[in-house]
Amino acid sequence: MIAPNNILERKSEIKHFVATAKLEEAVRRCIDFYRDFNNQDDDAAILVSTTYYLILIEEKSGLITSEQALVRKQQIAARILNILKEIQIN
C-alpha cells in the first residue's frame, strides 16, 4: 500500500484511475486524498462524487444518453484533476 503521506504516489494512483477510465475508484481515492491534504473543511470531493453518481442514475434511468453521460464523466475526470492540482501543502 502507498504510504498515506506519500502525496506524489497518491496523486499518481488517482491519475492512473482517471487515465484508465476507472472513475469510481478515482472518485473514492479523491475523497480520501482531499480529506487528508485539504486544510479547509469543505465538500469539493464529495460534490464531485455526488455528481458522478447522479450521472450514473440519469444514465441508468434513460434520462441522458451514454454519449451525454460520457461528456459529463469527462467533466468529472477534469474536476478530479483540478482537485489534485489545487491542493497545496506547506
Added chain:
Amino acid sequence: MSINLQNRANSIKGVIWENPMRGAELLSDFAERYGADTDVGDEILLIQFELNASSDQDPAHQKKLVQKLVELTDQVAERYDQEKVAARLQLEQEMIEAAKKRKLENGLVLAAEGIEKKYRSSRFHLFAEKLELRLGEITGLVGENATGKTTLLRILAGDLALSKGQVRFPLLDPQNKLDWGDIKMKIAFVPQELPAWEGPLVEALRFEASRHGILGEANRRTVDYIIQRLGLALHTEKAWAELSGGYKLRFALAKALVSKPQLLILDEPLAFLDIKTQMVVLMDIQALAKSLRDPISVLISSQHLHEVESVADQMLFMRDGHLENLGPTEDIGQDRRYNLFEVGTPLSFKKFEKILQDLEYSRAWDNGVDYYVATPLSVDADQILQLLLAKGIEIRHFRDISTSVKTKFYENFL
C-alpha cells in the same frame, strides 16, 4: 529545443499513430519530465480517459484524439524551458516534503493483558496473554472454526464480560474509568450475522449518527461523506431485502463508520462475498484505517487468510481458545525452519509424493483439496516448480506459503 528532445518527441508521435494508448502513456511520462506546466499532463490524461471510456468510438473522433496527442507532443517539446521545469519540480519536491511531515497517528487504542473467559456450562477456556491495537493499523485474526474468535471480538467490543485479566483503552478512555457506555460510543462492532434494517437506508444512517451526538449540518455532511466514500449513492433508496450480500455489508460498514469510531471490529466480514467484492471491501477498509485525518484501528476476523494478510499490519492466530500474537505480518515465517508450498494438481497424491522423492528431504500431505510440500530452507519455489514441470505435471495452482499465516494451520504436519 534540443535535437534529442525533438527526436524523442518524434519517436513518441510514431508510437501514438501505431498505438494511441501506449503512445499516450509515453507522452504522459514525457510531459512529466519536460512539460513546463501541469496543464498539458492533465490534457493527456483526459484524452486517455476518453480513449479508454468509450469502446465503440467513432473512427473520425478517435483520429481527432490521436491528432491532439500528436499536437501535445510537439507542444511539450517546443515549449520546453529548463528553468520552468526546474521550478515546477522544485515546487513538487517542497510539497512532497511538507506531506511527509504529516504522520499517520498510531496511538494505542486497546491494550489487553492476561485476559480469560470461562463458561460454567462448557469446558471452553479463552486465553490471550497480550494484545495491542493501534490507530492506523489493521489486525487480522484467523484460526479454525469454533476456536473462540467471535468470543474474543465480543469481549474487546464490550459485549461480553471477562473472567480474568484487563482490557484498557488508552485513547478512548485515558483515565481508565472503564465506563463502557462511553467507550462503546467510540467502538464499532460489525457482527457476522448482519441484522436487517427497517425503513430507508439513508434515514438509518442519519439516526445512527445522531445517536452518537452528530446533529444538524454535521449529521448531513457525515452521512453524505460515508455514502459517497463507500459508493452507496445508487442504493440509498432501496430496502434492506433488495440489497446484495456485498451491499448489505457495505451499509453495515457505513453504519459502523458514521459514528467516527476509533476502533472498528469486524467479525468475518468476507464470509459471503465474491472475491472481487472482498478485495474492494478490504481496500476501502485499508484506506479508511490509514486516513491521515481520522485514522482507525481495525480488528478483522476471517477465514480468507491470504486476503486478510494482504492488508493486515499484524496477525493473530487462535487455536482452541488460545490466542497467539504473531506480530507484524511481514515478519511471519522469518524464523521458520521449513519452506511450505501449496500445490493444486489433478495428479494422484501417491504419484505426486513419488515425484518429490527426487528432492532433498521433503514431506508432503494431502488436505483433501490441495497438496502441501514442506522442504528444508535450501529448497525454494523455483526448484519445486522446475521439478514438477520437468516431469510434465499439470499444475493448476502453486503458492509459496512459507511466510503466510497459513503455515500455522499445518504445524502438526511439520
